Amino acid sequence: MQVAVNKAAQLKAKPDEKKLGFGTLFTDHMFNMDYSVEKGWHNPRIEPYAPLVMEPSTMVLHYGQGVFEGLKAYRNKQGGVQLFRPRENFKRLNASNRKLCIPAIDEAFALDALKQLLRVEKEWVPSAPGTSLYIRPTIIATDPFLGVRASHTYRFFIILSPVGAYYAEGFNPVKIMVTREHVRAVRGGVGDTKTLGNYAASLLAGDKAHKAGYTQVLWLDGVEQKYVEEVGAMNIFFVVDDELITPMLSGSILPGITRDSVLALGKSWGMKVSERKISIDAVMAAHAAGHLKEIFGSGTAAVISPVGELKYEEKVITIGDGRVGPMAHKFFQAIQDIQYGTIEGPQGWIEAV
Template structure:
C-alpha cells in the first residue's frame, strides 16, 4: 500500500527540551489507517494531528475493544534517529490483536509507516540527554453499534509526543505498595496484553497508593494473592544474594520488551538470571535476613526504576540503603547507551530511521 502524506498548514512551536514532561505535548502529524471486512486494512495516510470523529455509539467507547503499544525514538550522538527493538512492539501488538479479536496488521508495513511518520516529524525528536520521542500505536473498534461482539471496522493510528523523565523523581528510587484489596489479572484473561481495560482496572488501586504516599502498586497474582506479578507501569526485578529474579510469564503478566532486554543483558554478563515464581513472603523474608539487595522495575517509559521502599500490609522496608543499587544503575546505563547509540547492543536491537 502507498502511504499518502498531507502536511499541516501551520506547525506548532517546539517545546523547551529542558522542561519536557510525559505525554502532554503532541507533534504536528499522525498516522491513520482504516479496516473494514471488504477492504481489509486500507487508506494508510500521514496527516495533520487532530481529533478522531466517532459516533457516540462507537464500540470502543462502550466495550473497550482496543489495544496499544509504547516505544520511543532516540536522537543519537551523530544526530540520527533510531528505534529500540520496534519489531517486538508490533509483534506484541498483533498478539494483543488476537486476544481482542482485532484483525492482525502487517508488522513490516507498520514499521515502515512509523519510519515515514518519523521522517516527517524528525524535528520533534529531542536531543537533550534523557529525552526522546514517545510513540503510541493504537487500534480501536469503530463500529457504531451497541451490542457485544467484535467490531467489523477499526482505526489504526500512531501519535508522537516528545518526553522527558516519566517519573518526577527522575532516576531515583521510588516507593511502591503491595495491594491485597485489588487484583490486576488472572491466567486466561487479558493481563498479558496491552488493552484498555487493564489500565482502567488499575486506577483505583493506584489512586489509593498515591494517597498513601507511594508511586505505584505492586500486584500479586489474582488467585492466591501470594506471588508477585508486576507493578502498574513496569515489570519487576529482585536481587537476592547473587540471583536476579523476575516473575515468570504465566499468562497474566505483560511480556515487557525492556524486561526481556534486562534478562538478555544479564545473561550475557554472566549473571544468574531466574524467571520464576517469587512470593511476596520470599521477598520479605529475604529482606529480614539481609539477603535482599535490590528491587527495580523495567519499562519503556522509565527504562529502569529503582525501588527504595516497599510496603506490604503493615510492614515498610527500605531496600538496600534506599539508594540506587549497582545492578539497577548498570542496566539503566547500558540500555540507555544502546538506545542513544553510544554503544552497540545485541544484533537487531536498533532500527535506524
C-alpha cells in the same frame, strides 16, 4: 500499499527541551489507517494531528475493544534518529490483537509507516540528555453499534509526543505498595495484553497508593494473592544474593520488551538469571535475612526504576540503603547507552530511521 502524506499547513512551535514532561505535548502529524471486512486494512496516510470524529455509539467507548503499544525514538550522538527493538512492539501488538479479536496488521508495513512518520516529524525528536520521542500506536473498534461482539471496522493510528523523564523525581528510588485488596488480572484473561481495561482496572489501587505516599502498586496474582506479578507501569526484578529474579510469564503478566532486554543483558554478563514464581512472603523473608539486595522495575517509559521502599500490609522495608543499587544503575546505563547509540547493543536491537 503506499502511504499518502498530507502535511499540515501550519506547524506548532517546538517546546523547550529542558521543560518536557510526559505525554502532554503532541507533534504536528499522525498516522491513520482503516479496516473494514470488505477492504481489509486500507487507506494508510500521514496527516495533521487532529481529533478523531466518532459516533457516541462507537464500540470502543462501550466495550473497550482496543489495544496499544509504547516505544520511543532517540536522537543518537551523530544526530540521527533510531528506534529500540520496534519489531518486538509490533509483534506484541499483534499478540494483543489476537486476544481482542482485532484483525492482525502487517508488522513490516507498520514499522515502515512509523519510519515514514518519524521522517516527517524528525525535528520533533529532542536531543537534550534523557529526552526522547514517545510513540503510541493504537487500534480501536469503530463500529457504531451497541451489542457485545467484535467490531467489523477499526482505526489504527500512531501519535508522537516529545518527552522528558517519566518520573518527575528522575532516576531515583521510588516507593511501591503491595495491594491484596485489589487484583489487576488473572491467568486466562487479558492481563498479558496492552488493552484498555487492564489500565482502568489499576486506577483505584493506584489512587490509594498515591494518597498513602507511594508511587505505584505492586500486584500479586489474582488467584492465590500470594505471588508477585508486576507493578502498575512496569515489570519487576529482585536481586537476591547473586541471583536476578523476575516473575515468570504466566498469562497475566505483560511480556515487557525492556524486561526481555534486562534478561538478555543479564545473561550476556554471566549473571544468574531466573524467571520463576516468587511469593511476597519470600521477598520479605529475603529482606529479613539480609539476602535482598535490590528491587527495580523495567519499562519503556522509565527504562529502569529502582525501588527504595516497599510496603506490605503494615510492614515497610527499605531496600538496600534506600539509594539506587549497582545492578539497577548498570542496567539503566547499558540500555540507555544502546538506545542513544553510545554503545552497540545486541544485533537487531537498533533500527535506524
